[in-house]
Structure formats: C-alpha cells, structure tokens
Amino acid sequence: MYQINRKRLVKTFTDMARISSPSWKEGAMLKYVSDEARKLGCSIRAIRCGESHNLLIALRGNAKRRPVLFSGHMDTVTPCDRVRPVVGATRITSDGTSILGSDDKAAIAMFIEALRYISETEMRHGPVEILLSCAEEIGLRGIKGFDMSLLRSRHAFVFDSDGKIGKIVLQAPYHATTTITVTGRAAHAGMEPEKGVNAINVLSEIITLLPSGRIDHETTMNIGTISGGRATNIVAEKAACVLEVRSLSHRKLIRQESIIRGIAKKTAALHGARCAMSRTMEYSGFSIRPDDPIARIAVNAMARVGVKHQFEVSGGGSDTNIFNRAGIKAINLSAGMQKVHTTKEFIMIRDLIDGTRVVLSIIDSMS
Ligand SMILES: [Zn+2]
Known part of the structure; x- marks a missing residue:
C-alpha cells in the first residue's frame, strides 16, 4: 500500500x-x-x-x-x-x-x-x-x-x-522555570566585610539545599544558570539562578516548587538576605x-x-x-x-x- x-x-x-x-x-x-x-x-x-x-x-x-x-x-x-x-x-x-x-x-x-x-x-x-x-x-x-x-x-x-x-x-511533562534572586548587602570586602551580606554565599547555600536532578519517576529539577556579584572587592549584593522543574503530574510540579520556595526563603532569612522569586509556566x-x-x-x-x-x-x-x-x-x-x-x-x-x-x-x- x-x-x-x-x-x-x-x-x-x-x-x-x-x-x-x-x-x-x-x-x-x-x-x-x-x-x-x-x-x-x-x-x-x-x-x-x-x-x-x-x-x-x-x-x-x-x-x-x-x-x-x-x-x-x-x-x-x-x-x-x-x-x-x-x-x-x-x-x-x-x-x-x-x-x-x-x-x-x-x-x-x-x-x-x-x-x-x-x-x-x-x-x-x-x-x-x-x-x-x-x-x-x-x-x-x-x-x-x-x-x-x-x-x-x-x-x-x-x-x-x-x-x-x-x-x-x-x-x-509540565514545565516551569523559576528565577531566584537573592539580595544581600554590599560592603567593602577588605575594610568592613562584616557589614555586608554576601548574596553569592547565600544563593550557594540555597542551591546546595535544593533537591535537584531526578526527583521521582515523573519529576525532574535542574539549576541551569547562575549569575551575581560585581567585583572581588565588593561583598556581593545580588546573585541569581534560573532553574526548571518538569513533571508529568501538575500536582507534583506545584509541590516541588513550593519546596523550593520554602528552602530559598528560609535560608535567605537566616542570613539576613532577601529572596525574590519569579516563575514562568513554559508549557502544560x-x-x-x-x-x-x-x-x-x-x-x-x-x-x-x-x-x-x-x-x-x-x-x-x-x-x-x-x-x-x-x-x-x-x-x-x-x-x-x-x-x-x-x-x-x-x-x-x-x-x-x-x-x-x-x-x-x-x-x-x-x-
Ligand atoms: Zn523538533
């Protein structure tokens, strides 16, 4: 035929x-x-x-x-x-x-x-x-x-x-991306580092705490990019990362995102930094x-x-x-x-x- x-x-x-x-x-x-x-x-x-x-x-x-x-x-x-x-x-x-x-x-x-x-x-x-x-x-x-x-x-x-x-x-899968932006406090890195809050340090800690890779048989998470800081002599005021979560289950995607938000907020607060998150649904x-x-x-x-x-x-x-x-x-x-x-x-x-x-x-x- x-x-x-x-x-x-x-x-x-x-x-x-x-x-x-x-x-x-x-x-x-x-x-x-x-x-x-x-x-x-x-x-x-x-x-x-x-x-x-x-x-x-x-x-x-x-x-x-x-x-x-x-x-x-x-x-x-x-x-x-x-x-x-x-x-x-x-x-x-x-x-x-x-x-x-x-x-x-x-x-x-x-x-x-x-x-x-x-x-x-x-x-x-x-x-x-x-x-x-x-x-x-x-x-x-x-x-x-x-x-x-x-x-x-x-x-x-x-x-x-x-x-x-x-x-x-x-x-x-459903697929959403999230940008986490940490704002610390800038200070001269040599003269008074104790007055600063290093956003890179805080973001690093958040990243190590986030579950990533394969979460379960339907769900994955990946940190794709990081950026931050301006110079070695400045305690970094800002740092950001962009991550994605995918899941065949919408419920699991939402749950994973709420875990991420919780860890990021809590960790930032612990170090006196602020943490903002913006999320985009890429597709259903x-x-x-x-x-x-x-x-x-x-x-x-x-x-x-x-x-x-x-x-x-x-x-x-x-x-x-x-x-x-x-x-x-x-x-x-x-x-x-x-x-x-x-x-x-x-x-x-x-x-x-x-x-x-x-x-x-x-x-x-x-x-
Ligand atoms: Zn194609």
Missing part, C-alpha cells in the same frame, strides 16, 4: 536540508514549502509571528469526513548556515560540520510527499491541514503565538519526535490514554502499513503540548530523525518512506 517515490522524497528532503533556517529565520523554508504546496492545489496562509511566520496549508477534501491536522516545525538548531546533506545507500547525514535538520524537515518532506501522492493517485480524503511552526527550538515560540481558532481539525498528529517511525508519545503537560481514539488512529494507521508502534513518555515539550492545552487532541510521533541537535544527526531513508506512508494511512483512516 502507498508506493512512495523514494528518489523524489529524498530530493525534497535534501533540498530543504540545504536551506538554512535557524529560529526566526524560516523565510526561505516557508517559500520552498509554500511553492510546493501551492502546486498541489493547497491553499496557503503565512501568519506573522514574532520576527517570522507560521505556515498553515490546507487541502480541501470531502467535507463529510473529519478534518485532520499534521504539524511540524520549520526552524532548526544551529550550526545550520551551510548544511550539505550526504545521501548514502540507506541513510542521509550531514557532512559532519553542521546538523542535518531532519528535526524537523523530515516531517515536512513526508507531508509534501504525501500531498503529491494524493494528487497523483486521486486518493479519496477529507480535509487536511498542515501547520508548520516557526521558532519551535527556542521555546515553542511559534506555536504559542499561533491563533488556534484558525484550525478546523480537532485531532493533531505532530511529527517531531526522534527515533524510528513507530514511536508514539502519549505523555509529556499532557497525558493521553493508549485507548484514546487518537492513539488508536495512529496505531491502526501504522499497522496497515506494517509499522510496529511503541508508546513512549517524553521528558520534553513540543508543539504537541500547546495543541493539547488549546483543546486540540494531539500526539507526537517520531519522524525518523536520530542523534538530533548534533553534527552526527542522520535519518534512514526507510524511515522517510515509512513516515510518509503513515501520514497517508492516517489521512485514509479519518472517516
């Missing part, structure tokens, strides 16, 4: 891999994809977001069938200013000096090839929407700035997980049951094309989190990419083909 044009699919992927598209600079990618989709009879909307655009592609279909949304992102991590894909017998790599960009251009190549297949074979289908976000790699900024009311679909299949085709992410988690209709659609679609599925829990967020938060049921599927965010990134050509067949199979199964 679904004979895929391997040569054309590989060319589409490598054409896109060559396009440099770091976050907020997705313009050339957007143009390439828009041109292809337009040729295939799709309508295109580039919707301004920050310094770039999100791209919404729509293919009309039998209005009696349920619309379905596919999603991926156009930006890549760096280094990506000069990507030279190397096509081997079974896999595609970069030349070793850059990332490849299969995260997430593999997904986009699959979507385009699926559209071509539909147009060539006149496969029957319902309405198909494809949303390609910008600035995903720098905190899901594109999707967060997207107006979800533009979408008709109630089901979204995001192809933005690594690994061989078949992986289905049903759970991903989601948890979808294996017997949920959307999971079943994916599993059955994979089975039809001979792909073995495998359910997984993710430790990270993706656009999928934002769709779910907005009331569009979404799961994250692997797009075949491996060793992502490194110069050793690669993708098996087999996975590009299988991914395209899974996309088609999902479209076919939306009744």
